[in-house]
Amino acid sequence: MRGARITVRCDCGEVHYVDYGDIVECPNCHRRWDTNQIPADEYWGVMRDMRRYRFQAMWTAAVIAGAAGAFALVTHGPVMPIFLPVMMGWFFFYMPQWRRKVRAAARSLPTWKLRPE
Numbered sequence: 001m002r003g004a005r006i007t008v009r010c011d012c013g014e015v016h017y018v019d020y021g022d023i024v025e026c027p028n029c030h031r032r033w034d035t036n037q038i039p040a041d042e043y044w045g046v047m048r049d050m051r052r053y054r055f056q057a058m059w060t061a062a063v064i065a066g067a068a069g070a071f072a073l074v075t076h077g078p079v080m081p082i083f084l085p086v087m088m089g090w091f092f093f094y095m096p097q098w099r100r101k102v103r104a105a106a107r108s109l110p111t112w113k114l115r116p117e
Helices: 040-075 080-107
Strands: 006-009 015-018 023-025 032-034
Touching (some): 040 080
Antiparallel strands (some): 006 015, 023 032
């Protein structure tokens, strides 16, 4: 599975976005930056945590959709009068809270200082 791209800021001010495990050479100062200097267990641990946050939101949405579908099958009644307030709660309460949690987790991520080769 592919991970997120890594931002490499060269000492000359150039910014590069590379995949984990790649080596990038700055076109300005010709320094080479190797992302293999980042410990693999830390990097993939971060990717695993971010993936878990995404799956949490998807599973919650799937449970809500499944509950609405089950309600429609059991009652044979209109789903929209109930489903609409539930979706409003999803967009106005759950998702902002989820975004705050993910942003706080992203701000607390480790940063690594790479050494040029």
